[in-house]
Amino acid sequence: MKSKVIIRFFVRLAAFSVVLIAADRLAGFALKKIYFNQHVGQFSQTTYAIDSACQDLMIFGSSRAVRHYSPTIISKGTGISCYDSGRDGLMIPYSAAIEEVSLARHLPKFIILDITPRELGIDKSKYEKLDILLPYCEEHPQFLKYIKEVSEFETEKLFSKTYPYNSSAFILANNSLFSKSIEKDDNGYLPLHGFMTKPEMDDYIKRMNNRAKKIRKKIEIPETKAVNYFKRFLSDAAKYKIKTMVIISPTILNNSFYLDNQTIERDLIGKITSEYPNVTLLDFSTDPRFNYHPEKFNDVFHLNKRGSEEFSAIVAQHIKANL
């Protein structure tokens, strides 16, 4: 009697598992179709950067890359084609991953990496967010080593065909259903249209000063793994002798990274870049053309359209001089 009950349980469990796996495959297939048929939004930008981008100048980085560099202006100023493959909220490991896969397909003449010193600090979110690469693992197994940074069993979770699209459903639905209302990017560039006011900036200065007081004694330690990703990024570019520009783009406060106590990371960026002859470091975080100009910023972290266009023209001049 007892064994019959156990057999019944296992038979049902097996049958249920089959149904579940079938449903997962079906849902995964549908999500994959929707995902790779996106024509607007950052998913389609990432897909394009990985599978199709073949411009002469490639820009990598996080949201400050996406929002600060206008490929149209840069192309006009330099005479070479440009694509911005930055991605909101993603940092140096992501840039290294995208660079590795895209360089295997196409070698650009010039690379820009937009970086903030905090990317070299301890922040596990920069690894957790690598799950954004999950949909591409099947086609690009090079990503699997990056995916392992997300969690110990991340590659095993890929048994599920639905899992790669975890947390994407809303964006997919939004991009598919309301694609007309979504702003189209200009070769990956998505400018921000708002602007800050002086009181908002003053309030931010006040808050940052309070924060600086709080963390005065805190000693930031650069994270070895993140530093290694940064070095890997530069080494990959050096391997193919691609001219590279590492840029710390403008900040609303003069040297706001100092307030964030990230001088160690900033100095480290300088030290590492100096080891590569093909790499130039440009630090705009103390540039008076942008510091304390709230009208050129959308928020405390990002330039707005006006600021980014001005900045892109400046960057174009530097590239032209280095080409």
Place this chain on the structure above:
Amino acid sequence: MLFNSIDFVFFYIIVTTLYFVVPHKLKWVILLAASCYFYMAFVPIYILILGFTIVIDYFAGIYIENEHNPRRRKMLLAASLAANVGILIFFKYFNFLNLNVNILCNKFNYHNPIPYLSILLPIGLSFHTFQAMSYTIEVYRGKQKAEKHFGIYSLYVMFYPQLVAGPIERPQNILPQLHKKHEFNYDLMQSGLKMMLWGFFKKLVIADRLSIFVNSVYNNPDMHNGTTIVIASFFFAIQIYCDFSGYTDIAIGCARTMGFDLMKNFDRPYFASNIQDFWRRWHISLSTWFRDYVYFPLGGSKGSRSRTCFNLFVIFLLSGIWHGANYTYVIWGMLHGLYSVIYIVIKPYLRKTPSNKVAATLMRMGNIALTLSFVTFAWIFFRAATIHDAFTLIHNLKSFGAAPFIGDGISNFAQSVLGILLLFVLEYKIEYHPDQFNFFSSPNIVVRWGALVFTILWIIVFGVFNGSQFIYFQF
């Protein structure tokens, strides 16, 4: 070991299989070994602390039972409680007390020579200490026979599903079950697994999703306006409920699959229509612990109204302190104490429920909203890292009405709202229509399996798999 980890999936399958495979007399060995492994997955050395309290309370129970001299019985009980409370104070409150001594010493220009201890708080310490204490108290009261089997007693304290975050069980419920022979039971297995699934849903889809927004606001209290703080505080109210009750569901479900019946810990607390009702529905095992072992011995509600108010305030203050060595928890507890006292005072003057159905429903909805608002306000202190942060958040509430911050893109915010709506619909159904729309237990296999597959896929698509710890593990 975290319930929401792949390690736990393997652990659970192996332990449950072994549990049913081995003969009855060896089942406790499997469970005890599994519980030790489960606990040691956090900080192995702390198993010694657990072992120490187990040995103390095991012998205390036997000696108390065998001792007929009331004074000596009392002394034995006091010794056992002192050992438990002593460990709790040492590991949980030592640095906090020392900090306060330091502040006091500084006022009088005196140097406090006692150094701070760099020790980690043993995980779930408050839970298993309280469970151990309930055993000796019950033996002392003569309501529970002392457990002679050391292995079974150890398991009473260490039973892995409820070891680190409860429910805080009573010996009368668990000890007989640990002796009982448990055969594989299809219905219990099925119902336990479904309960675990629901727990995972609450934790992964709702709590961990909400935590992304809540953390971004509460970790930068001076960066946000009133509207954002109200949203984040409401989100936290839901997050902590789903996190803790999700843990409890997994614990109860996991125990049920092996034939154990753990006590209920939550009863849809946000449908409470007053603060007393809230505490009848929230963390029931802790509330009843304080009721049975503190509130009643203090006199409960048998004395004057002022005495009842005092007793109530004391247990809420203790409840706040129980949660952690931080003034934020103390204020949280005091706020609930204050709410309860005010409720006791105004209760006789409150309007009776109207006979008109619509008016009664509206009144109930208003009461639920009011209770939720007060509870949510108190959660600000619970969640804030420091008192200063809590007051910064409260100060910033004045800018309520400004455009809210929605975090890292609309997607996460929208998923959070969807999760809350889904929770509301399901809890509403259970609260008001418990016998309808029970898809998980529908006699129709298509509906039943469809609901289960849908729930699992929903977890995969909308869950957050960052392996975050359960909030109550820290207590």
